Amino acid sequence: RTRVISVSNQKGGVGKTTTTVNFAAALAHAGARVLVIDLDPQGNASTALGIDHHGDIPGIYEVLIGEASLADVIKPSTEPGALFCVPSNIHLAGAEIEIIDRERREFLLRAVLEKFLSDPKQSFHYVLIDCPPSLGLLTINAFVAAQEVLLPIQCEYYALEGMAQLLDTMRRIQAHLNPGLTLSTILLTMFDSRTRLAQEVADEVRNNFPREVLATIIPRTVRVSEAPSFGRSIISHDPGSLGAVSYMEAAYEMAARTGPW
Amino acid sequence: RTRVISVSNQKGGVGKTTTTVNFAAALAHAGARVLVIDLDPQGNASTALGIDHHGDIPGIYEVLIGEASLADVIKPSTEPGALFCVPSNIHLAGAEIEIIDRERREFLLRAVLEKFLSDPKQSFHYVLIDCPPSLGLLTINAFVAAQEVLLPIQCEYYALEGMAQLLDTMRRIQAHLNPGLTLSTILLTMFDSRTRLAQEVADEVRNNFPREVLATIIPRTVRVSEAPSFGRSIISHDPGSLGAVSYMEAAYEMAARTGPW
Numbered sequence: 001r002t003r004v005i006s007v008s009n010q011k012g013g014v015g016k017t018t019t020t021v022n023f024a025a026a027l028a029h030a031g032a033r034v035l036v037i038d039l040d041p042q043g044n045a046s047t048a049l050g051i052d053h054h055g056d057i058p059g060i061y062e063v064l065i066g067e068a069s070l071a072d073v074i075k076p077s078t079e080p081g082a083l084f085c086v087p088s089n090i091h092l093a094g095a096e097i098e099i100i101d102r103e104r105r106e107f108l109l110r111a112v113l114e115k116f117l118s119d120p121k122q123s124f125h126y127v128l129i130d131c132p133p134s135l136g137l138l139t140i141n142a143f144v145a146a147q148e149v150l151l152p153i154q155c156e157y158y159a160l161e162g163m164a165q166l167l168d169t170m171r172r173i174q175a176h177l178n179p180g181l182t183l184s185t186i187l188l189t190m191f192d193s194r195t196r197l198a199q200e201v202a203d204e205v206r207n208n209f210p211r212e213v214l215a216t217i218i219p220r221t222v223r224v225s226e227a228p229s230f231g232r233s234i235i236s237h238d239p240g241s242l243g244a245v246s247y248m249e250a251a252y253e254m255a256a257r258t259g260p261w
Numbered sequence: 262r263t264r265v266i267s268v269s270n271q272k273g274g275v276g277k278t279t280t281t282v283n284f285a286a287a288l289a290h291a292g293a294r295v296l297v298i299d300l301d302p303q304g305n306a307s308t309a310l311g312i313d314h315h316g317d318i319p320g321i322y323e324v325l326i327g328e329a330s331l332a333d334v335i336k337p338s339t340e341p342g343a344l345f346c347v348p349s350n351i352h353l354a355g356a357e358i359e360i361i362d363r364e365r366r367e368f369l370l371r372a373v374l375e376k377f378l379s380d381p382k383q384s385f386h387y388v389l390i391d392c393p394p395s396l397g398l399l400t401i402n403a404f405v406a407a408q409e410v411l412l413p414i415q416c417e418y419y420a421l422e423g424m425a426q427l428l429d430t431m432r433r434i435q436a437h438l439n440p441g442l443t444l445s446t447i448l449l450t451m452f453d454s455r456t457r458l459a460q461e462v463a464d465e466v467r468n469n470f471p472r473e474v475l476a477t478i479i480p481r482t483v484r485v486s487e488a489p490s491f492g493r494s495i496i497s498h499d500p501g502s503l504g505a506v507s508y509m510e511a512a513y514e515m516a517a518r519t520g521p522w
């Protein structure tokens with residue numbers, strides 16, 4: 001059974017893309033077949049996985065509006081292992097306004113993904129969807145297509161400010177569009193041990209979400225932020241580094257959890 | 262003449278809110294009358310300026326949909342000096358879908374701001390608009406209401422990936438909605454001298470935008486990230502710190518520039 005996971009947080013710059021890419025790389029490193037869907041118009045995940053995504057290359061936008069199928073646009077990443085990516089391109093920036101009047105506009109991604117995964121030739125253990133920093137129609141499409149939400153939380157002051165909105169949006173999706181959706185995993189990231197604030201945020205998250213938060217915390221390290229400039233995950237860029245080890249541990253901790261889903 | 266400046270970048274977590282708050286505080290510290298408009302549904306700028314913004318308190322959402330005037334919702338900040346804020350609240354999260362069918366939907370903010378500033382009792386030197394991490398209708402409203410865009414760029418790898426989209430959106434706004442809009446200022450921020458990547462990003466931005474980029478760079482410092490947890494700007498939280506001095510220098514460098522606007 002394929003685990004479909006939406007990596008979301010409307011707060012910007014909290015490590016959604018970094019987590020998507022490095023979890024995907026860690027899971028592929030362990031032998032899993034992994035698909036990353038880049039649902040962010042900026043295309044950072046496509047870049048980090050070494051996949052060209054300029055405007056003429058069809059990607060998830062063309063799939064959502066029905067001009068291409070998922071199988072047409074999927075590309076292998078530059079990472080070792082079975083790690084594939086559906087890139088995004090600049091046209092995705094206009095998608096939310098374009099799909100607003102479409103029939104079942106929240107189900108566009110789910111429909112194409114279900115069709116794709118029902119093909120026995122396309123078997124994947126994980127699908128990770130990298131979301132943009134908003135709770136608009138693209139993220140809602142991810143929430144409807146997924147069974148799980150993976151929420152990266154930066155260990156900094158604004159981290160918890162948007163939680164109420166996120167949980168509120170999830171509740172509405174669960175009530176009307178996808179009852180099976182669950183906030184399965186919270187990852188504490190960019191933890192800087194020099195500041196007491198990081199510990200305070202971590203403690204608060206653990207107190208409020210003891211079941212969801214992973215024991216493994218991702219430290220803030222320069223190597224993690226430099227890896228995408230080489231078009232690689234931290235796992236393949238510097239496998240012995242603290243960042244790579246932490247991301248592998250966190251990914252395997254999530255993999256080991258099997259939940260109600 | 263009031264300088265109306267939109268602080269924007271669709272990339273998340275690059276320091277839009279931190280720059281809005283600390284520029285506003287630095288300008289107020291120098292004696293200017295400053296208004297911050299929080300156009301981000303998360304309300305981080307409202308929080309950093311010590312302003313309550315839960316759902317029952319009317320803010321910029323109620324102003325945009327015509328239920329309140331700017332003068333009704335404006336609040337003094339906890340900062341020293343003449344620094345005021347129009348807070349955002351959770352209802353702003355639904356605003357983009359709600360205003361999509363309205364007449365002149367891109368001009369809603371401009372209309373209320375022009376009316377407000379035409380009242381002789383309400384004189385301000387600066388209006389700073391803190392934008393959410395997207396190029397949707399809220400940011401477009403800011404681009405139409407402003408004469409200038411202040412673009413914070415984080416000195417990290419993904420920094421330049423979204424520039425084409427941002428400039429493309431600005432060009433369309435200049436062509437059809439606000440010919441006077443200009444990218445007046447670029448601020449390099451979160452500069453971490455431990456990584457060669459930071460210098461590479463800074464050099465690339467300087468090469469491409471020599472006129473717009475400020476000479477002053479903001480370093481990544483723990484004190485800057487901790488200031489909002491005290492509900493203060495870095496200027497009032499730790500005025501002698503490297504972060505405070507850099508933000509003051511950068512704000513005064515921008516103030517000294519008078520452009521075609």
Ligand SMILES: Nc1ncnc2c1ncn2[C@@H]1O[C@H](COP(=O)(O)OP(=O)(O)OP(=O)(O)O)[C@@H](O)[C@H]1O
Nearest residue numbers: 012013014015016017018133220221224225273417
């Ligand atoms: N553990 C880490 N240590 C150091 N830097 C990190 C870490 N995780 C992420 N970063 C850096 O922080 C920045 C933000 O991360 P990233 O782009 O993954 O966040 P995001 O949530 O996907 O952003 P957006 O909201 O724009 O989609 C990037 O420059 C990234 O390289």
Ligand SMILES: Nc1ncnc2c1ncn2[C@@H]1O[C@H](COP(=O)(O)OP(=O)(O)OP(=O)(O)O)[C@@H](O)[C@H]1O
Nearest residue numbers: 012156273274275276277278279394481482485486
């Ligand atoms: N110079 C700096 N040094 C250290 N930390 C910083 C600096 N500037 C910003 N930060 C921290 O980085 C994080 C992101 O900054 P901020 O929230 O201002 O970005 P933003 O662009 O407004 O994010 P969003 O896209 O969610 O609106 C915050 O936790 C902030 O405290």
Ligand SMILES: [Mg+2]
Nearest residue numbers: 016017040044
């Ligand atoms: Mg991202």
Ligand SMILES: [Mg+2]
Nearest residue numbers: 277278301305
């Ligand atoms: Mg912000």
